[in-house]
Structures are given as structure tokens and as C-alpha cells.
Amino acid sequence: MTVTTLPARTQAAPAPHYGGALSLSQMSPFEAWQFCESLAATPLLPDAYRKQPASVLWAMEYGRALGLDVVTTITTIHVIKGKPCQSADLMLGRARSAGHRVRIKAERTRCEVRIQRHDDLDDESVIEWTLDDAVTAGLCTLRDGRPYARDQKNQPQPWEKFPRAMLRARAIAEAVRMACPEVLHGAIYTPEELGAVVDQEGNPVDVVRADAPVMATATVVNSTPNPPQRDYLAEAVATSDAEQLAAIIDAARSNGAPEHYIGALADVRDAHQAEDVAAVRKLYDRLREANAGAEHLDRIAAIGATKPGARQQEEQSTGDEDQDDGPKPSAPTAPVADERVHAEAETALRLAASHANLPTLDADFQRVYGMPIEQAPALTLTAFRKQIEAATGGAQ
Template identity: 75%
Template structure:
């Protein structure tokens, strides 16, 4: 046996996908898969849950591989809402048909009927119908002049008002597939809308400005052992309002309103802490309050609220003014890319914040930040981003001890 033959016999054989085939983790080594996910997470084309979160991308791709899906199909059709994987109604429909089950859909403006016959038991037929009355019962919309009515906090029409036929179709498909052939879902049994997300006409999470979403309303579409519950009224976020309400009289009225609404004692105690932070005279007073809360095991979200209030006190470090000092290194770097120094600082702070959130396994970073500061991460200052990052790192360090 020659040396050439020996080398060939021991050389690793790469299994490449066929030309024109879809990319899959099965064609990558673990290191290549991680490198790929890191690169993919940087594109702005990804859904918010995956953007700048390579670990989440890797998890989704592994989940998609278990379903036999390629990378693009996985990223565009598998969504992670509140830590739960979910898939679009069209993906559920496709998987049911790919498994050999016969699906018939009769869709109208005010109702949709879905019939599924199992391929292994043709006599077993599941029939699910969704009407606008079902949508009203589930708290998804109301009826005005026999037409669906659903508005956001800016009085803009929501999907149930704009696309009633598509919404009814998605609900009917999701429920019928769950009942007739749940084995094709592999655990992702809900659509994004069923988990409280605002969706577009195709059933994918939509990026919209909206009021806080109340807890998931489990209606007629939830099957098996999950009980039906009546629609729940939208809850007022007194904590978020209190953070931005330094006026003592308004704050007292806010706390009274929370108490009248029947808020639990721990919620009222959190409001009282925010009141103490507002009443503190200097940033040093707020820092002492923050340290006491940290020692008592206060959660990171409440600590972040206190830190934000502290950033408004005398003596607090303010964001750098627009335009750094002449001839500074930061000025030179910003000039090279035509990016203002304050914007560049915010970008760097955002990167550091997302890295800290990834290390702390915090998938709800964007929602948590907006709940505390009242604005999205993309509009925050470097000081706000750094303060929230420090809260996450402090909470992570406390949990590791």
C-alpha cells in the first residue's frame, strides 16, 4: 500500500449537498454550523427574535433539521414566541399534506371550514369551523355592523379587521391539524398569533407599534387538556408609567389606581420602590437604594427601572454630547465612516448589551428594554443601553454565586 493510498484512506470525506440543493446543518461540522449561525445572525433580514442572536439561530436550525426543513424555510416559518417554538398555519398545512393526510379548505369572508382525513384511517375525518363569532368569543376582535373591528393603541386597524378571511383560515388550519394529526407538528403546536403576537396577512409576526399584549387568551382553538378561559381585559402597566412619572401627586394617584385595580402586594411594593427612587435627591441616594435592592435579591427588571431613574438625577453621568473633542481618536474613527460619535457610541453599547443578553440567556431583551424605558433599543442612548447591560450582568453574576 503506497503513502498516497494511506493518506487517501484516512482523509475525512466531506459530504456536500447536491448542486441546487438547500443548505442544511447536516452538511456542516459543529464548528462550521456555529460560524454560519454567527454570520447569519448579523443580517437585518432575519426576524427580530434571531437578529444578533446566533445561539437562537442555531437552536432554530437544529429544530428545523428535526422537522426535515432547510435553513431558509426554518428561519422564515419557525418562530420563537415567549420561549416556545411555533410555526405558520401554512407550514402546518404543508406538513399535514406531506404526511399523506387529505386536507380540504372552504374559506369565506365570515367563516372557514377545514376537513382532514388521515391517510392511515380514511374513515376518521376531523371537521373544524371558525367564524367571526368564534373570534369575538376568543377576544380577538369585536363586530361593528357585522364586520370585524380590531384597533391598536393608535387606532390603526389590526389584522383581524384588515384580513378576516386569512385570519379565519389560519385559525381553522392550526386547530384542525392539532386535532387530526398532531404528530406532524413535533411540539410546535401553536401559530404566532395564538401566542399573542400581532401577525401579518400570511400569519408571520409583524413589526408594529402596539400596546402591551395581555396574557395569551386560550379560546376555542386550544385543544386536549387546556381549559377554555374567557377573554381577559388589557392590563395597564403601572410600573412602566411610574418610571416616567416623577411628579409626586401623579405618582401617588398612579399607585392608588394600581391598588384599586386589585394589584398584588409584590406589585404595589415594586411601585413603592420606584416612588423612593423618584424622591431621592441625588444619584448617590439612588445608588444606595439600588445596592440595597441588589443585596435583597431584587429582579433585574426592577433594578433596571431604578437605574434609569438614577440616570436623571443630579450628578449622573450624561450621554456624550454630539461631536467629540477635536482631534480625538473617537472623532477620527467616526469621521472615517461618516457616523456621528453619539450614534457610534450607541451602536457599540447596543452590541455590548446584546452580547450580555446572549450570555445571560435572555431571549426577551427587546421587549424587556422597551417595557422599562418606553422606547425600542434602536432609539436608546448609549447611557441607557449601558445601564441596562450592567443590570443584566449584575443579575447574571448574582445568580452564578
């Protein structure tokens, strides 16, 4: 009897899959970074991500957590002042994808959004936004019954040009937050709610670089509805003339700068008018107790570095720093005469900026401190370096 052994049936290799949206889950870390660098170079990208591969990578990772593909993430997730936010249409889509029933009734002067949860049909949330609500929120005024919103150049703003779209976006965002916040995954605001100037689709259009080094790897939208057209703070830091300082403050107030900005200008003026470094330190300590921003404290410190008695204070501060490696707030100090110390501080700063992928170091430093790196005190360079390292986790 002859036994014939048949060859074992081999499982056919799966056919390669072509097409489909890209996702980080399909890439190795190196491939993801290469992809982000390539994507950031295209002029088709939104301004907030163009030439910012680290920002693209962050957005893609955030989108992956939401289950979004790359294109949807880049076009609908925005970063405003370091906070992720979604377009109203993305919020609407995610609510419906989760099974919730959404009904929208939009008119020129009002918009009503109803959301009925899929897991509790008796739970229905109703949100209505009207032009009166927009006026109450300070988003526009009414003239002859129509919304009126202008910038400093007297150009119409979105609430004047697209009132129906603006009302719809506000109503959707508030309704989704109230009825089904779990679909938002932390991005609970739209760009317009965080102060961004947006177009009819709700996409930010007024994009500028952040002043603080913590935003070195991203671009953000200015959160001031009517931001100053001039950098009044840089002008104020650069001059100690009382008449010029008064003129700068008057110009900022006349051009609609917000009160907190005017207050910062007044602090700079007071620092210039202080007699010695001890007086500047009192101002510095008062601002720090009031939780003033690090950028503003560093401006005051830079002015204090020019005051009598500052050199002795820097030498003492340097000695204290050698004894304690813990973080210290920047304080008014004097320029160090030793060129070697300044050179070492500058080298360390530029190395930290390189590790943080911050190609605009000189321009950012000039904007924050009102002086070039070459003229700044060594301890000011060190303070700026520590801010950059803190923002990037000290990665080398």
C-alpha cells in the first residue's frame, strides 16, 4: 500500500493594503518624525504648523488619541496659547459619531442646538445663542439691529461678517460641552472662544509667535481681541526717558491695549525711575507675589541690571547659586564684566536653543528683554536658558 503525503496547505500571504489615511500607529518613532518634518515643509499646511515639525508631531499624537487621521487632525485641531481646541464642526461630528442625536436650528440672529444622549433618551440638552448673548459676552455691539465688530483698522470682524456662522459655532460648542463632554478629550473650546480671530469656518487666521520661550516649538494665536500693533513693551524697556515712557503708555492706551498690558508698561516705567537696584528688587518681589508672568519679571530684572549696586548683587547671587543647584527666580542683577562668564552663558543658551529646535533665539530674546543677547547680563542669559530647558524637559 502506497501512502501519498500531500503537501501541507500553506496560508496565502495577505494581500498588501493600499490607500487609507495615515496614522502614527502605522509608523515607527523615527518614521513619524521624518513624516512630520516633511509635512511641516509644505506651504499647504495651516500657519500654526508650517515649519514646526514638533508641533505637527504633537498634533498628530493628540489626534491619534481621538482616533483621527492626519489630515483631519491638522485641519481641525488648533493650539491657542498652548491649549488644544477643536473646530465646532469637529465637536459636532464627534458627538454624532458617538451616537448622540443633534438637532440644529440656525437663523441670522439666533441658533438653537438640541442634543439627546444615545444612552439616555430622556436626557436632552438645549442651548440657544442670540446676538444679545454675543453683545453680553463683549463679542460685538448692535447698530440698527445688526452686529458691529471692528478691529483697530476699522475692518469688519467675523461677528459682523458671519453672524450666523459665529452663533452656530458658539451654540454647538456649549451644547457639546454640556451634553457629552466625554467626546472632546480635553479640547473643550473652539479657537474663537480662546480669543482667536477666525474665518467663517472657525479656523484661526491671525497667527503670531509666542513671546515666551515655552512656546518655542509652536505657534499660537494672539488671545487679545485687539492686540497692540507696536511692541510697546520692547520700546519701554529700551528707554529710560520719562517723556518717552509717558508717550509710549499714552499711545498704547489710545490704540486700545488692554489694562493688563498698560499695567505692565507702568511697571517697566517704575523700574526705570527707581534710584537703585534695591528699589527695583522691591518692585520685582511685589510683582512675583502677584503671580506676574516670567517674561515680565525678566524685563524688570534686565532693567535692574543697569541700576547702581547691581554688580555687587550679581556677585552675591552667583555665589549663592554655586551653593544651591535648585531653581531660583531671576532677579535684578548687574552685567558681569568678565567676558568669559558671559561667553559661557551665551554658549549654554545657544546650545539649549539648538536642542529645543528654536531657530529664532536672537529675535525671541530681543522681543522679551528689549536688548540683544550680546548686551544682556550673564544671569539673564542663564534665566532664559533655564526657561527653555524647563519647556523642553531639559532634553539633550
